[in-house]
Amino acid sequence: MITTMVIAVPTGIKVFGWLATIWGGKIQLNSAMLFAMGFISMFVIGGISGVMVAAVPFDIHVHDTYFIVAHLHYVLFGGSVFGIYSAIYHWFPKMTGRMLNEPLGIVHFVLTFIGMNLTFMPMHELGLLGMNRRIALYDPKFATLNLVCTIGTYILAVSTLPFLANAGWSWISGKKAGNNPWRALTFEWMTTSPPAIENFEQLPVLTSGPYDYGSGKRNPQMEPEESQSNVEAPPGFIPPEEARAGSPEP
Amino acid sequence: MTQAEWQSTTTPTTEGAIPGQRKWQDYFTFNTDHKVIGIQYLVTSFIFYMIGGALATAIRTELATPESDLVSPELYNNLLTVHGTVMIFLWIIPAGSGLANYLIPLMVGARDMAFPKMNALAFWMVPPAGLALIGSFFLEAPQAGWTSYPPLSLMTGKVGEGIWIFTLLVLGTSSILGAINFLVTILRMRVPSMGINDMPLFCWSMLAASALILIGTPVLAGALILLAFDLLAGTAFFNPTGGRRPDCLPAYVLVLLASGGLHHDFAAVWRNFRYSPGSCAKADLWLSGDRLFQSRHQLLGANRLGPPYVHQRHSCLVADVLHDHHNGDRRTYRN
Amino acid sequence: MQGSTIDPAKTALNYHHETEAAAHHEEHPDHRLFGLLVFLGAESMIFAGLFLAYLTFRVVAPVWPPEGTPERELLVPGINTLILISSSFVIHQADVAVKKNNVNGLRTWFLATAVMGAIFLAGQVYEYNNLEFGLKTNLYASTFYVLTGFHGLHVFLGLCLILAVLWRSMQKEHYSGEHHFGVEAAELYWHFVDVIWIVLFFLLYIL
Numbered sequence: 001m002i003t004t005m006v007i008a009v010p011t012g013i014k015v016f017g018w019l020a021t022i023w024g025g026k027i028q029l030n031s032a033m034l035f036a037m038g039f040i041s042m043f044v045i046g047g048i049s050g051v052m053v054a055a056v057p058f059d060i061h062v063h064d065t066y067f068i069v070a071h072l073h074y075v076l077f078g079g080s081v082f083g084i085y086s087a088i089y090h091w092f093p094k095m096t097g098r099m100l101n102e103p104l105g106i107v108h109f110v111l112t113f114i115g116m117n118l119t120f121m122p123m124h125e126l127g128l129l130g131m132n133r134r135i136a137l138y139d140p141k142f143a144t145l146n147l148v149c150t151i152g153t154y155i156l157a158v159s160t161l162p163f164l165a166n167a168g169w170s171w172i173s174g175k176k177a178g179n180n181p182w183r184a185l186t187f188e189w190m191t192t193s194p195p196a197i198e199n200f201e202q203l204p205v206l207t208s209g210p211y212d213y214g215s216g217k218r219n220p221q222m223e224p225e226e227s228q229s230n231v232e233a234p235p236g237f238i239p240p241e242e243a244r245a246g247s248p249e250p
Numbered sequence: 251m252t253q254a255e256w257q258s259t260t261t262p263t264t265e266g267a268i269p270g271q272r273k274w275q276d277y278f279t280f281n282t283d284h285k286v287i288g289i290q291y292l293v294t295s296f297i298f299y300m301i302g303g304a305l306a307t308a309i310r311t312e313l314a315t316p317e318s319d320l321v322s323p324e325l326y327n328n329l330l331t332v333h334g335t336v337m338i339f340l341w342i343i344p345a346g347s348g349l350a351n352y353l354i355p356l357m358v359g360a361r362d363m364a365f366p367k368m369n370a371l372a373f374w375m376v377p378p379a380g381l382a383l384i385g386s387f388f389l390e391a392p393q394a395g396w397t398s399y400p401p402l403s404l405m406t407g408k409v410g411e412g413i414w415i416f417t418l419l420v421l422g423t424s425s426i427l428g429a430i431n432f433l434v435t436i437l438r439m440r441v442p443s444m445g446i447n448d449m450p451l452f453c454w455s456m457l458a459a460s461a462l463i464l465i466g467t468p469v470l471a472g473a474l475i476l477l478a479f480d481l482l483a484g485t486a487f488f489n490p491t492g493g494r495r496p497d498c499l500p501a502y503v504l505v506l507l508a509s510g511g512l513h514h515d516f517a518a519v520w521r522n523f524r525y526s527p528g529s530c531a532k533a534d535l536w537l538s539g540d541r542l543f544q545s546r547h548q549l550l551g552a553n554r555l556g557p558p559y560v561h562q563r564h565s566c567l568v569a570d571v572l573h574d575h576h577n578g579d580r581r582t583y584r585n
Numbered sequence: 586m587q588g589s590t591i592d593p594a595k596t597a598l599n600y601h602h603e604t605e606a607a608a609h610h611e612e613h614p615d616h617r618l619f620g621l622l623v624f625l626g627a628e629s630m631i632f633a634g635l636f637l638a639y640l641t642f643r644v645v646a647p648v649w650p651p652e653g654t655p656e657r658e659l660l661v662p663g664i665n666t667l668i669l670i671s672s673s674f675v676i677h678q679a680d681v682a683v684k685k686n687n688v689n690g691l692r693t694w695f696l697a698t699a700v701m702g703a704i705f706l707a708g709q710v711y712e713y714n715n716l717e718f719g720l721k722t723n724l725y726a727s728t729f730y731v732l733t734g735f736h737g738l739h740v741f742l743g744l745c746l747i748l749a750v751l752w753r754s755m756q757k758e759h760y761s762g763e764h765h766f767g768v769e770a771a772e773l774y775w776h777f778v779d780v781i782w783i784v785l786f787f788l789l790y791i792l
Binding site: 364365426429430431433434437438439464465466467468469470471472473475476479483484485486487 | 614620638
């Protein structure tokens with residue numbers, strides 16, 4: 001019980017960190033970002049219901065009811081599936097060398113988001129009304145909400161179809177991604193997409209922090225499409241002196 | 251695994267093939283390239299995700315009406331158990347391993363994982379274990395829920411529960427091997443210019459998650475071994491009817507702590523978008539992943555551990571009455 | 586970028602032992618010992634879990650060992666403990682020998698360790714055969730058998746490792762003063778098994 005409440009503190013710090021980053025950032029609402037934001041919102045709902053069940057009197061009410069199922073799925077589904085989808089949309093270009101289709105990705109996100117909330121949100125109410133979990137039969141008075149949950153599940157099931165079509169089609173004939181489609185700074189974007197068998201032509205050297213976006217240091221340029229097979233920095237690229245001085249030299 | 255073997259196993263296809271281009275056959279073999287293993291993990295786990303989703307759809311279809319009209323109550327329990335286990339142990343965890351496998355060496359500037367063969371071995375433990383679990387539907391599927399609380403899990407059939415324990419032991423071994431690999435790669439194989447504070451957050455998450463797997467999963471394995479002895483040899487570690495007073499609660503907590511810690515550690519791996527600034531909080535967060543379980547079980551005594559009425563599902567109206575009584579004070583303001 | 590690849594002079598200076606080697610054929614640093622240590626850490630968590638379970642049973646039980654548990658004899662396990670502890674020193678001699686490039690010494694000391702390990706296992710089997718309680722007698726008996734059995738399994742695995750090293754040392758120049766990871770790994774594992782036994786012996790027999 002204490003640990004359950006204590007865990008809310010670092011989680012809250014992280015959530016505020018994400019929110020502050022989004023607040024200060026310039027957001028591109030592509031599929032990866034949509035899933036990331038879906039993750040944050042769903043995970044916060046799951047976290048709040050987690051703090052609720054940490055309170056003993058409330059916990060005695062909802063013990064072994066659908067409230068727990070709802071909480072668990074907001075944490076596990078919202079916290080993992082959205083995150084994994086976000087990661088896949090983000091790193092698919094690196095893994096396959098092709099971009100995923102954006103409109104299909106947005107359709108996928110909307111269906112997943114609606115399906116998830118339609119499935120699991122009514123379970124909170126079912127739990128508060130006293131419906132036990134893990135039983136095949138239930139009192140007819142719960143029928144309407146259960147039907148809503150079931151419809152939500154079907155939407156969730158359908159929501160994987162655009163993703164499957166998207167992944168399959170894009171893997172074969174998607175738009176070429178180039179080495180660094182997101183203009184990210186970390187090492188994995190410095191090699192080809194997909195990376196060669198031993199990853200790097202030459203091992204990279206660290207010149208700045210992984211998240212030094214817009215901090216006065218030079219922004220990376222989108223690499224030209226032609227240089228895909230060869231790892232080359234953009235012409236005229238000079239690592240900033242201050243970054244070099246700040247990083248441990250080999 | 252000698253260094254010479256390392257060399258020969260990771261660079262067999264450099265000659266002849268276009269660099270960076272894997273043949274499709276590579277993805278179906280015992281390949282030691284971390285990128286191949288990463289995609290193998292991701293695709294395999296997504297297949298299991300769809301299987302788990304199909305099970306969930308069956309569960310929800312059954313629950314669309316109050317009657318038991320689609321599946322029998324026993325089959326419902328099987329569906330529920332396998333759905334939970336597949337989603338946690340065959341989707342979230344392997345998908346995490348897949349992304350980690352693909353990205354960690356790239357992010358730290360290494361050419362491969364620290365132990366490529368062990369990496370491939372860890373992956374190839376997943377499909378057989380998953381098939382054993384799914385295949386249990388044809389023999390006798392486990393019924394005790396994905397948490398397998400002992401009093402119930404010892405009463406619901408030896409074959410199904412035995413398969414469940416076996417599956418989890420294999421998957422646990424797989425994730426321990428994977429975690430050793432991630433930990434050693436992150437700590438030892440960064441390019442010399444990258445200090446540990448220059449790592450991307452993804453690596454930090456995986457470092458914390460791997461450390462917690464190494465702490466939590468072995469304890470889970472120990473508890474599973476004890477459970478297997480109870481189930482198959484008739485000992486009484488968890489079994490309150492085995493001649494012992496039923497106050498074996500701390501032993502339960504052991505199981506719950508371990509499994510809870512394990513799953514929640516993993517649920518966290520994905521919060522590492524590049525937008526996230528707070529990495530220190532991660533390590534703290536996963537130390538008490540038992541929040542789902544512990545609070546609800548410590549207070550309520552052994553008789554409430556697990557849902558005993560799963561077995562008495564035909565008396566659910568009674569259970570419901572009990573619940574209403576139990577929640578009597580709430581009724582006053584709800585109605 | 587977080588890094589750049591344009592400066593070959595700065596790449597891979599310390600990463601490789603031989604900087605002049607071509608980029609794809611550099612010597613890779615050896616992480617196996619570190620990996621083994623991490624693995625042993627994970628292994629010790631299994632034992633920690635089992636020990637914790639044992640202690641929990643013990644604390645919760647009103648009488649421990651439960652009434653009716655036959656007396657345990659300390660002679661055989663005591664001798665066994667002495668043998669296992671001294672085998673740790675014996676196997677260390679092998680490590681000292683191989684570092685001096687003395688492969689014959691390595692073989693001798695490893696053979697001695699293997700014999701001592703086999704004696705330990707034989708003593709364990711003897712003890713199992715002569716105990717007056719079975720696996721299902723009571724909770725103490727169950728934990729006793731599971732803990733010692735699980736440890737015995739590890740002794741057996743360590744024995745297999747030692748025999749494998751012995752087998753490999755038959756090949757000429759397989760182990761030398763510089764290259765003897767197998768020896769070190771087997772030694773480390775054996776020490777681990779030994780330490781676990783000391784804790785186990787203390788918990789099950791003395792406490």
